Amino acid sequence: MSSTCNVVRLAKLGVVIAGFVIATAAPARADRVEKHFPVQSKPMVTVRNASGRIQVKAWSKNEVQVAWTSVGGKTAVETEQAGNRIEVITQMVNGTASAEDVKTDFEITVPVESELSVRTDSGNVTVESVHGDMTFDTVGANLQLSDVDGYMVIKTIDGSLVCTRCGGKLEANSISGNMQMIQPVLDSVRVQTSSGNILFDGSFLNRGVYIMKNFSGTIEVHFSSTDSFDLNATSLKGKVVNQASFKPDAHGSHHPASKYGESLFGSMNDGHAKVELSSFSGTIKILKRD
Amino acid sequence: MQCNELEQILEQHTGGPLPGLATAHIEGCRACGALATDLDAIHAAAIKLGAEEIAPPEHLWVSLRNLLEAEGIIHEPTPALPSVQHGWWMAYQRPALAGAFLSLVLLAAGMISFLGNPTQVANRLTVSPQLEVKREVSAMPSATNLFQEELLTVNNENIPGFRMRDATVTDSIRRNLNIVDNFIAMCEKDVREQPENEMAREYLYGAYEQKAELLATAMDRGTMGGLQ
Numbered sequence: 001m002s003s004t005c006n007v008v009r010l011a012k013l014g015v016v017i018a019g020f021v022i023a024t025a026a027p028a029r030a031d032r033v034e035k036h037f038p039v040q041s042k043p044m045v046t047v048r049n050a051s052g053r054i055q056v057k058a059w060s061k062n063e064v065q066v067a068w069t070s071v072g073g074k075t076a077v078e079t080e081q082a083g084n085r086i087e088v089i090t091q092m093v094n095g096t097a098s099a100e101d102v103k104t105d106f107e108i109t110v111p112v113e114s115e116l117s118v119r120t121d122s123g124n125v126t127v128e129s130v131h132g133d134m135t136f137d138t139v140g141a142n143l144q145l146s147d148v149d150g151y152m153v154i155k156t157i158d159g160s161l162v163c164t165r166c167g168g169k170l171e172a173n174s175i176s177g178n179m180q181m182i183q184p185v186l187d188s189v190r191v192q193t194s195s196g197n198i199l200f201d202g203s204f205l206n207r208g209v210y211i212m213k214n215f216s217g218t219i220e221v222h223f224s225s226t227d228s229f230d231l232n233a234t235s236l237k238g239k240v241v242n243q244a245s246f247k248p249d250a251h252g253s254h255h256p257a258s259k260y261g262e263s264l265f266g267s268m269n270d271g272h273a274k275v276e277l278s279s280f281s282g283t284i285k286i287l288k289r290d
Numbered sequence: 291m292q293c294n295e296l297e298q299i300l301e302q303h304t305g306g307p308l309p310g311l312a313t314a315h316i317e318g319c320r321a322c323g324a325l326a327t328d329l330d331a332i333h334a335a336a337i338k339l340g341a342e343e344i345a346p347p348e349h350l351w352v353s354l355r356n357l358l359e360a361e362g363i364i365h366e367p368t369p370a371l372p373s374v375q376h377g378w379w380m381a382y383q384r385p386a387l388a389g390a391f392l393s394l395v396l397l398a399a400g401m402i403s404f405l406g407n408p409t410q411v412a413n414r415l416t417v418s419p420q421l422e423v424k425r426e427v428s429a430m431p432s433a434t435n436l437f438q439e440e441l442l443t444v445n446n447e448n449i450p451g452f453r454m455r456d457a458t459v460t461d462s463i464r465r466n467l468n469i470v471d472n473f474i475a476m477c478e479k480d481v482r483e484q485p486e487n488e489m490a491r492e493y494l495y496g497a498y499e500q501k502a503e504l505l506a507t508a509m510d511r512g513t514m515g516g517l518q
Contacts, residue, residue, distance in 0.1 A: 051456060051458075121456060121458075121511065122456060122459055122462075139459045139507065139511065140459060157462055157463060157507065158462050158465070175466040175470060175500060175504065176466055194473060194497075194500060195469050215473050215493065216473075236480075236487075236489050236490060236493070258489070260487050260489060260490070278489075280493045281476075
């Protein structure tokens with residue numbers, strides 16, 4: 001009887017150890033691993049991954065679910081939970097792996113109210129319907145945010161950003177990535193890219209501040225006739241194309257005409273929002289929305 | 291006391307209270323007062339910077355070790371490959387080198403900015419033309435040299451440890467370094483041709499900052515780990 005129990009215990013132990021090895025030490029190629037972390041309130045989820053897709057979605061459960069697939073088969077994923085803080089970090093199993101070997105795809109599901117910190121080099125990052133502060137640090141990874149709300153800080157080298165129906169505040173810096181804000185509900189935008197293009201297609205909220213700057217790309221802003229904003233647009237060596245009817249600044253701000261470049265100052269309606277567009281050699285377009 | 295005399299006193303001043311004549315002159319001369327305040331701020335920043343513990347570049351240790359091994363002073367073999375614990379993700383926990391490098395180049399950029407600001411230059415010109423000429427031959431070249439040595443001459447071939455295995459990342463950083471270098475060249479040309487063009491100057495500083503951040507990122511992902 002006793003020996004039978006020992007056998008059962010050993011068998012259980014073997015299963016546990018095997019599971020642990022698969023999950024953390026040397027996952028087989030393309031194995032999907034899933035972990036669940038119960039949380040009490042707004043969790044802070046940190047993800048560090050070199051290469052691969054990171055997909056973050058929201059659900060109504062008080063739980064963070066992290067699922068990953070080691071595409072290259074030479075990574076181990078370490079997870080840690082301390083209360084509402086959850087960290088997910090990809091580790092290289094040995095020092096000779098190539099970039100493809102360390103590729104790991106993540107599917108993460110978090111409560112709607114969650115904070116995120118994502119750092120990755122290459123591979124796409126998508127975040128949907130999460131409300132909370134977020135930071136993203138990427139080299140070439142493209143970023144797609146939709147229906148998110150919070151204070152978003154993005155730093156990328158040449159990854160692009162597509163922000164659809166984003167609310168809150170956005171700070172984004174890139175060198176050659178394009179930045180697109182589609183139907184935004186943002187009240188603070190500070191976006192800068194060097195050679196990338198910037199598109200803002202949405203309404204300027206009252207008391208909002210919108211600063212968009214690039215070096216050589218195009219800055220395109222779409223407005224509707226009911227929008228209310230003060231505009232300051234300058235391109236040092238490029239053109240400023242305007243379809244709006246601006247009146248002199250309604251708030252008495254003095255804009256001395258620069259002898260360099262092409263500038264446009266003025267107010268639309270009551271000038272509630274503040275819009276600053278600046279380019280070194282790119283074209284600035286202020287276009288009427290269809 | 292004349293402005294140029296005060297300039298000599300300030301140059302030789304190493305701390306503590308200034309002589310009474312100098313203090314009196316500063317109180318009566320707005321331009322010299324501004325100059326003294328600026329120098330005090332730089333002095334304070336330098337002390338603060340010196341007090342911080344900055345990690346030396348990793349290649350220095352490698353060179354030192356090679357030298358000691360060549361001279362037979364040390365014989366201990368060094369680990370060939372980093373372990374998982376010392377792998378590339380440690381970069382996220384030990385960004386001191388990249389941070390120190392970034393701080394250095396940003397400080398240099400700040401010095402260039404300070405010394406190249408036309409408003410401040412104009413203020414100094416009201417003090418004494420001789421003073422300005424002297425400053426240009428003494429301070430400006432050293433700041434410029436520092437900046438050029440530490441930032442502008444760095445390219446993707448001589449970033450220490452720039453050996454990332456992820457070709458996409460390496461290509462991305464190289465391509466963007468070229469983009470920023472081109473912008474710097476364009477801005478510098480504009481600033482040289484139109485020194486009073488503030489917007490061109492702002493873009494130039496922005497491009498310097500971007501290059502510094504890009505190099506720090508490259509080192510962060512490369513030297514301190516990256517996909518090595």
